[in-house]
Amino acid sequence: MKLLRIVVEGLPLFQEKLDICFYAQQRVSEDQRDFLYPLFSTVFLNTTNVFAGINASGKTSTLKVIIFVLNLLSGSPINGISVRSILGQANNVTFRIYSYSEKTEEICKLETTISFTNRDSKGQPVYKILFEKLWSKKVSSQTTRSNLLDFDDGKLIWDRNAPDNVDLLSFLPDDSSIIIAKNKKDDDAPDFTELLSLTDSNGLLALDLIPHLVEILPKEVITYLDPSIEYLKLEQDKQNSIHLKFRGKDELVLIEPTHLIKYLSSGTLKGIWVFAFALKTFWKGGYLIVDELENHFNKEIICTIIRFFKNHKFNKNGGTLIYSTHYPELLDENDRNDNIYITNNYDGITVTNLSSILKRNDMKKSDVYQSGTQTGTAPSYKSYIALKKSYESMIHAYNDHRKKDSDEK
Structure with missing residues (x-):
């Protein structure tokens, strides 16, 4: 199962709806086909997706949403998903998840609305699914990038709240998705490994x-x-x-x-983890999610990992690397703009695809990022001046205090 798109509304930490696309949205040139994964027709998947931003801009929170979605699609009960706290105490968080099954050659749309109910005895949040629907449609010669997610002619497989689905709900826990039934029927679910725990501990x-x-x-x-x-x-x-x-x-x-x-x-230990699970991802065509990929690695090791995922010679099954970074220069390892997302956090997290800001692929991504003119990623000059003045004041006060003590002695 391959992710096509995730659209989420109602997340407390996010200023607006979160929209992440995993297939190539811009035109795919002939030379770019070597590092993209072909699904069908003119639809290709990006084999690397990067989320870049300054500290506390929402990179990790965004990765947690993706991990949550992969767990949901795998049939994991919501209250057993480690990153479920990303939902906060919201009454209505609606996920629209588009995926493609290579086994059945069909596109699915899962729409799930989740609500916070209470906290358990350990203080952990408890959630339930309020509404849920699942559609599917077969891929045909007429399926293109422009109508990929159009479900006007799609078939509604299940409606969790329909009266005739009482039998379905009688055995389905209220925190488990109806996608379980389809996964079992098709023997298909996303394979993924998330290494967020490596961010600090390696x-x-x-x-x-x-x-x-x-x-x-x-x-x-x-x-x-x-x-x-x-x-x-x-x-x-x-x-x-x-x-x-x-x-x-x-x-x-x-x-x-x-x-x-x-x-x-620390770099060798982290490298063993990342390279081992990268190999697993290549075998199974799944997802490897790493927060702050640059931690404890020199640049060449990071670039090697990224380039391996772009190498179609051994990444034949469409393994996908999803990572976050503080390093602008890593963006230059990407030949395209539509697999780069810029995160900001001003009164709520926003996640912007670089292709909506920068139309040309030939411009150096790191220069655009560091300039901050189009992405809002450069540190605030106003904040810098305030910080500088604060330090000057504190150091001046400290020196005055020492001088006063010295004079009194």
Whole structure:
């Protein structure tokens, strides 16, 4: 299952409706087809999607909405989704989710309205689905990018609130989507991995998994992340010991995965996670979601990850990287504007597709971003002056206080 578009209204943190498109909206030139994933006809998916913005601009919140949608489409109960708090205490949050099934060659539209009800004994928010409908339509030779999401001729499969669906509701929990039934029938659901927990910890809280990730990774990945490592491998002995050898040094045998933190850098640990799950994403054609991709990586490693997703030679199944960044220069790794989103947070989060601001693909994205003239991404000059004056005042007051104390002595 591939995401086509997400439109969400009523999210408390967002100033306006959130609209994220995953297929190429601009014209696709012949040379760009090598790094886009072909769905059908003239419809292509962007294999990388980046959300860029200054601190506290809403990047992480936007990623959480995407993760929530992927969980919903996978049939997860809302009250079991870790990022459900993004819904806040809203009475009506409506999701319109468009997806495409390569198995059945049909486009689906799921419209779900969710409401906050109360908090459980642990203080966690509890939600329920108020209204929900599911449509589908077969792809034909007449299906183009312009009419892709037009459901005037679509078939209504289920209406959660229709009187004749009493039997359906009798076994369906009020926080589970009706998409479950279609997923089971078609044996199709999105495959995804979200690594938001790596943003601060680099996976240090789950070091026990590192040896198993190392097992599936080619040894070249470890050498690429840290050239001083000769090998890192898991031995299938009674203790599942970890064997680590640095060039010119004796082999280290570690019994506890947590000991790796003494020898591997934060970048190497995070790299193992990202490259391992990138490989899984290539195999299954799913989604890999990483917040602040640049954390603990040098630029070349980041660019390598992005370029791998753009390489159609081994990303044959349409694996998609969704990431956020503070680094404007990373935007230049994107050949298009319609896979770049700019986040701002002034009295509420706004998420703007760069293609609606910048029509030309040949302009350097980082220059446009840093200028702030079209994107509103440059730090506020007014805020800078206020900060400068505040520091000047505090330092001046501190020096006056020290001088007064000195004179009194």
